[in-house]
Amino acid sequence: MTSTNVFSSKSEVAYAEIRDRILSGALAPGSRLAQYELAESLHMSITPLREAIRRLSSEGLIDLDTHRDARVARMDAAEARQLFEVRLSLDPSAVELAAARRTEADITAMRAAVERLLPVTRQWGEEALTAHRDFHRTLYRASHNDVMVRLLDDLWDKSDRYRRIGLVLPPGDGPRTRDLDEHRQMMELVISGDGERAAELMRNHIRLSLTASAIEVLEAR
Amino acid sequence: MTSTNVFSSKSEVAYAEIRDRILSGALAPGSRLAQYELAESLHMSITPLREAIRRLSSEGLIDLDTHRDARVARMDAAEARQLFEVRLSLDPSAVELAAARRTEADITAMRAAVERLLPVTRQWGEEALTAHRDFHRTLYRASHNDVMVRLLDDLWDKSDRYRRIGLVLPPGDGPRTRDLDEHRQMMELVISGDGERAAELMRNHIRLSLTASAIEVLEAR
DNA sequence: GACGCTCCTCGTAACTTATAAGATGTTCGG
DNA sequence: CCGAACATCTTATAAGTTACGAGGAGCGTC
Structure with a gap:
């Protein structure tokens, strides 16, 4: 395909x-x-x-x-919110599928990706953003649904534009310390095949995601 | 936007x-x-x-x-299934949002669209497909999330390619009689603001959708 | 505010280059 | 001498360049 x-x-x-x-x-x-x-x-x-x-x-x-x-294209709070809503729907579905279909290769890839997340937890920067994206992409891939993967990759890139706003303009605190835990936990749930809980965790993960601060920043002007 | x-x-x-x-x-x-x-x-x-x-x-x-x-692009059962899975996630979210945000204008549009569904319940054909699409589009619009609307419009068009396969090749029975009821019911739930039940109904609606028969047809060859 | 000037995109057309497939031919072992 | 494997030539078509013309949009001028 x-x-x-x-x-x-x-x-x-x-x-x-x-x-x-x-x-x-x-x-x-x-x-x-x-x-x-x-x-x-x-x-x-x-x-x-x-x-x-x-x-x-x-x-x-x-x-x-x-x-x-x-x-x-210009950016505005409305689009940020919309992207956010779409991902709130799709991301959990993706991990749910992933939990049902992950292969050995997927598991290896996920473990590797989560390791690469470790060294960059202190501060956001290009490497941290890339590592973060790669981890999520690995999750998406494990869903074995190419249509969904394409959509999510694209949505991720677009949301990331907004993430940068929320990160770069304010002081720019690093990824939340609980982020790494959450990622690890999500991965384990996918590996163990517990799609329901993985999806629930993803929902929370996105809700707390930094997109919110971008919305604030954009609305402020 | x-x-x-x-x-x-x-x-x-x-x-x-x-x-x-x-x-x-x-x-x-x-x-x-x-x-x-x-x-x-x-x-x-x-x-x-x-x-x-x-x-x-x-x-x-x-x-x-x-x-x-x-x-x-060629069509295959795998893509049909993938489109189906994505819509199973997005469509319900859209009506859930719609239930929370529908305006008077949306309601008028939905009622009009459902009326146009009436005369074409007997048999599938270009008019029936168009009316069906228009009804769903009206629902999508009521979500007031342009990003989601764009995605869903596109997904709809792509799934419709497959729907045609499932319809044209086999005898081609008309839309299920319960379809009209379901559409009407879904609309009423959106209008009354019951997002949760509207979403649930949409999930079932898609599950029973004719995409399934397209998958069978494609797998058979 | 109408006219014309200018800028730049949109579209056309002719030409050159790059690439893949199939036909043709050439070589070499049996 | 036959046939299979391999190299090369031919052909078709896409990809990219260049030059040019048409026309809308903005702007200044009168």
Whole structure:
């Protein structure tokens, strides 16, 4: 499924690169994407670039204004809340499926991912964000539902944009100390096959997630 | 949010048209999409066409084979099942939110949509499918969560591809008679604000949905 | 506030390059 | 001499470049 060879055509490169810049914040929300400039900076002509931009626009990361310009999608509290609500529904379902279907390979991967979480509990930063994302992704994969995995990966990336806001602007305290425990516990529940409790834990995990602080920050302005 | 003006640029037209042909089955799964031919049939050059194709490929409706060709994504029982699982999680959440947030306008829209369901209960057909889709969409909208609405609209369209399989190939009995009742009941629960029971009903509604028969059909070959 | 100037996206078209598949041919063991 | 394995040529088509034209949007000017 979704074979779609991965030969990085230029269009693919443009897509990945721009997406990354947007999600990482390198391209600020609302900033303009000039075709010719961007094409030059990515060492390609505008044809593949435009394909990438259109794709990103259909994913909601870019706002296209016909005959005008393309801009990085703005962020607002409403969208943060909506992403949050969707994940509150999907994430628990994913772990529930994972608990029913995890394989030995999944278990190994999860244990490895949770270990990588350990060294970065003190403070948020790019490594901590990556490790955190990887752990959740490993959980998602264990659901063995590609459609769900794709959705969740995407939702995660989009929520992460908001997480950064909530983290970077305020003092930026590290991940909650109970976070690591929670992750470990969630993993154990998945491994033991207790989908119901794993889902419940995930629900709480998301409720307490830092998205909330991003909403506050956005609402404050 | 997702303003993205709707001025139908050619690229947009191509996207909508091809998507429609795929979902409606006019373009069979696995069939080839030749750039130049298609461009001609859509009265445009390949530039906007390629933008559309890339978009559809990133949505999973088209499989792209670099330097070779583009084909309509194939269908299989695994994907049907996955779509089904995702909707089993999201649809109930949507009605739960809807029950909490429906406005007068939503209520009017839902009542109108359920009426349009009435004349087409006897047999499945394009009108019945459209009316059915519209009713569910109206429910989704009442959740007032744009992110969720977008996801569900998309999931609906994709599942509908499978529904058609389950309907068209076998004798093609009409919508179950209890379907109309269920829809009406679900709507009333949303209107009365009983999110919990509405969600529960939706879960059952989806479980019994005809997607199941599509899975059987696909597995049989 | 109407006109025109300018900028930039949208779309077209012709051309070059890259890649995969199949046909064709070539070599070498039996 | 036959046939199988392997290399090469041909062909079809996508991917990308470039140049150019059309037209909407904003802005300044009168």
